[in-house]
Amino acid sequence: MENLLAGLEMLARWDVILALLVGSIGGVIIxxxxxxxxxxxxxxxxxxxxxxxxxxxxxxxxxxxxxxxxGGAIPAVLINTPGTAVNALTSYDGYPMTExxxxxxxxxxxxxxxxxxxxxxxxxxxxxxxxxxxxxxxFGSREIxxxxxxxxxxxxxAHRGQIFAAGMLAMFGIFLQTVGLDAVTYTQRYTFxxxxxSSGVNLIVVVLGLFAxxxxxxxxxxxxxxxxxxxxxxxxxxxxxxLLKHKRVATVASSLGVILGMIPGTGEFTAQFMSYTYAQKxxxxxxxxxxxxxxxxxxxxxxxxxVPAAAMIPLLALGIPGEALTAMMLSVFYxxxxxxxxxxxxxxxxxxxxxxxxxxxxxVIVMVFLLFSTNLLTxxxxxxxxxxxxxxxxxxxxxxxxxxxxxxxxxxxxxxxxFGLILKRLNLPIVPIILGMVLGGIMEVKLRSAMPRLKTPLxxxxxxxxxxxxxxxxxxxxxxxxxxIKEWRAYQPDEDHDLHDSQTR
Amino acid sequence: MSRVKTLQAxxxxxxxxxxxxxxxxxxxxxxxxxxxxxxxxVWKNGGKLFAQPRFWPxxxxxxxxxxxxxxxxxxxxxxxxxxxxxxxxxxIASIEYAAWFIAxxxxxxxxxxxxxxxxxxxxxALRVGYRRTSTLLASAFAALVIVILFKTVLKVNLPSGLxxxxxxxxxxxxxxxxx
Numbered sequence: 001m002e003n004l005l006a007g008l009e010m011l012a013r014w015d016v017i018l019a020l021l022v023g024s025i026g027g028v029i030i031x032x033x034x035x036x037x038x039x040x041x042x043x044x045x046x047x048x049x050x051x052x053x054x055x056x057x058x059x060x061x062x063x064x065x066x067x068x069x070x071g072g073a074i075p076a077v078l079i080n081t082p083g084t085a086v087n088a089l090t091s092y093d094g095y096p097m098t099e100x101x102x103x104x105x106x107x108x109x110x111x112x113x114x115x116x117x118x119x120x121x122x123x124x125x126x127x128x129x130x131x132x133x134x135x136x137x138x139f140g141s142r143e144i145x146x147x148x149x150x151x152x153x154x155x156x157x158a159h160r161g162q163i164f165a166a167g168m169l170a171m172f173g174i175f176l177q178t179v180g181l182d183a184v185t186y187t188q189r190y191t192f193x194x195x196x197x198s199s200g201v202n203l204i205v206v207v208l209g210l211f212a213x214x215x216x217x218x219x220x221x222x223x224x225x226x227x228x229x230x231x232x233x234x235x236x237x238x239x240x241x242x243l244l245k246h247k248r249v250a251t252v253a254s255s256l257g258v259i260l261g262m263i264p265g266t267g268e269f270t271a272q273f274m275s276y277t278y279a280q281k282x283x284x285x286x287x288x289x290x291x292x293x294x295x296x297x298x299x300x301x302x303x304x305x306x307v308p309a310a311a312m313i314p315l316l317a318l319g320i321p322g323e324a325l326t327a328m329m330l331s332v333f334y335x336x337x338x339x340x341x342x343x344x345x346x347x348x349x350x351x352x353x354x355x356x357x358x359x360x361x362x363x364v365i366v367m368v369f370l371l372f373s374t375n376l377l378t379x380x381x382x383x384x385x386x387x388x389x390x391x392x393x394x395x396x397x398x399x400x401x402x403x404x405x406x407x408x409x410x411x412x413x414x415x416x417x418x419f420g421l422i423l424k425r426l427n428l429p430i431v432p433i434i435l436g437m438v439l440g441g442i443m444e445v446k447l448r449s450a451m452p453r454l455k456t457p458l459x460x461x462x463x464x465x466x467x468x469x470x471x472x473x474x475x476x477x478x479x480x481x482x483x484x485i486k487e488w489r490a491y492q493p494d495e496d497h498d499l500h501d502s503q504t505r
Numbered sequence: 506m507s508r509v510k511t512l513q514a515x516x517x518x519x520x521x522x523x524x525x526x527x528x529x530x531x532x533x534x535x536x537x538x539x540x541x542x543x544x545x546x547v548w549k550n551g552g553k554l555f556a557q558p559r560f561w562p563x564x565x566x567x568x569x570x571x572x573x574x575x576x577x578x579x580x581x582x583x584x585x586x587x588x589x590x591x592x593x594x595x596x597i598a599s600i601e602y603a604a605w606f607i608a609x610x611x612x613x614x615x616x617x618x619x620x621x622x623x624x625x626x627x628x629x630a631l632r633v634g635y636r637r638t639s640t641l642l643a644s645a646f647a648a649l650v651i652v653i654l655f656k657t658v659l660k661v662n663l664p665s666g667l668x669x670x671x672x673x674x675x676x677x678x679x680x681x682x683x684x
Contacts, residue, residue, distance in 0.1 A: 168572035
């Protein structure tokens with residue numbers, strides 16, 4: 001109980017409240033603009049948060065992460081362009097509703113479903129905390145190694161149809177983090193006798209290049225366009241009433257969001273898709289899906305908003321990020337010497353509770369903000385894409401240069417920016433590189449520290465959690481092989497779609 | 506086209522023009538890196554395999570080569586998509602903006618953060634085709650806001666320009682600290 005109070009106390013400071021306000025309202029705006037997503041914003045702000053206290057920096061980034069999907073629903077519903085990648089399925093039913101003249105109903109339903117999902121996710125996180133505090137200490141080096149390995153495998157397999165490319169990029173990420181001076185043996189690895197490579201390839205430089213600069217280059221080199229959304233009228237609170245008629249769909253969707261959010265490498269998109277399928281299968285009028293079904297909209301929005309809270313679970317309890325945004329947040333922890341993992345629950349439980357309360361507060365702030373300012377946002381999203389590109393380029397400089405005032409860093413980031421642009425143009429995923437870098441580093445360290453206690457390779461999995469994780473790895477691979485065989489037998493002609501252009505925002 | 510799709514269909518990603526160029530490049534790059542492993546990493550005698558400094562580069566580069574080879578194979582066996590070289594030209598053209606970025610970064614320590622940012626914001630806006638005075642003013646204003654937000658308010662670690670040294674005494678101090 002006193003921990004809860006200590007957590008609340010952490011939030012009751014003007015700088016934390018300001019960070020929360022800036023993060024959550026900024027996140028909604030960033031999410032609503034189709035050209036920028038939370039990844040771009042978090043990458044740019046990351047170095048700026050290093051000088052702030054951990055709770056201040058983290059609440060701001062968490063604010064952006066948790067609120068961007070609220071904003072992303074607006075263009076998804078109004079102009080059929082998802083504001084962030086994870087709002088893709090929202091446009092399936094949201095836009096037809098706009099076409100039928102129900103834009104107001106769709107937007108307010110999307111907000112209400114997001115709110116439901118967000119709060120549900122946090123409640124699960126809070127309820128699971130005691131259990132987490134119990135299980136987390138059972139994770140030793142080998143368990144964390146296996147969990148990171150599972151994360152890498154899942155992130156590769158989640159990119160179906162492009163598994164080879166995703167695998168290659170994940171491996172590239174693992175390779176990138178090995179470059180430089182090896183911390184244990186003090187030997188050079190792939191430095192090609194260049195002194196700037198001795199200190200290794202900085203994760204933030206790579207993140208800024210791949211997410212932010214590449215987005216600037218992408219927008220600047222494509223034709224200029226300006227999304228045109230019509231203002232809407234009506235009371236925004238009406239959605240909550242309608243949502244209560246679909247409590248079942250909203251709850252199941254949020255639960256799926258929580259479960260898949262906890263598993264590294266799967267994330268929002270899978271959660272959204274599975275809850276959408278569930279909603280359609282159990283609906284009384286499934287034929288309305290894709291033509292403006294409120295249930296489809298609810299399923300998609302509730303699922304994706306439940307993910308951020310759940311994604312904090314592996315991050316806080318084990319120090320394993322499940323996707324790119326939590327991977328970036330991990331570096332904030334490291335900079336402040338707060339190492340997420342089992343010890344965090346023992347030593348810094350007030351920080352953990354502080355983050356929970358911040359999550360609740362941000363959902364409330366965003367909801368209140370949206371009730372009054374949706375029409376303002378429809379004006380903001382009209383920013384022309386070239387103009388946005390110029391702004392992202394200028395802002396990326398702040399991120400890269402403030403890190404250690406190095407021109408070499410800027411050059412490397414520019415190189416990664418061009419590489420990221422190529423990946424975006426080819427519709428290849430960027431996330432595996434980042435997760436490869438972070439999880440690869442974790443795997444190397446943990447495998448090394450597990451070594452002295454292992455006599456035979458079988459010792460690796462002789463503890464219950466390790467054995468379960470190993471079983472999961474085998475299961476995931478077996479399931480994948482099974483799907484491959486099934487697909488091979490039932491060959492279907494392909495249809496192209498843009499749902500996975502997740503890197504273009 | 507049905508609007509609702511199967512799990513498989515939703516998880517698929519599709520090739521775009523230029524995929525095979527990327528696939529070749531990726532394979533050559535991975536093979537080159539792997540070929541350097543003996544020179545660029547060290548094998549400590551007597552150490553365990555998993556603790557070798559060479560272990561993770563070997564695993565990752567080996568994986569890269571295998572995945573890149575399969576990616577190339579998949580790309581080569583698929584139908585050709587038109588527009589490959591046009592796409593590659595676009596990639597090369599994007600290097601121009603990378604050069605803008607580096608030039609901007611190189612100029613800041615000399616010309617000062619505020620002047621450089623305003624100059625580059627307007628110059629880039631002109632470069633991408635904006636001609637209306639209002640748009641150019643908007644980009645200059647946006648640059649000003651960025652500078653005030655990050656340098657003046659948040660005091661982010663950015664250098665002060667050499668050019669400020671030439672300013673008269675009182676102004677110099679203010680410019681060096683805040684802009």
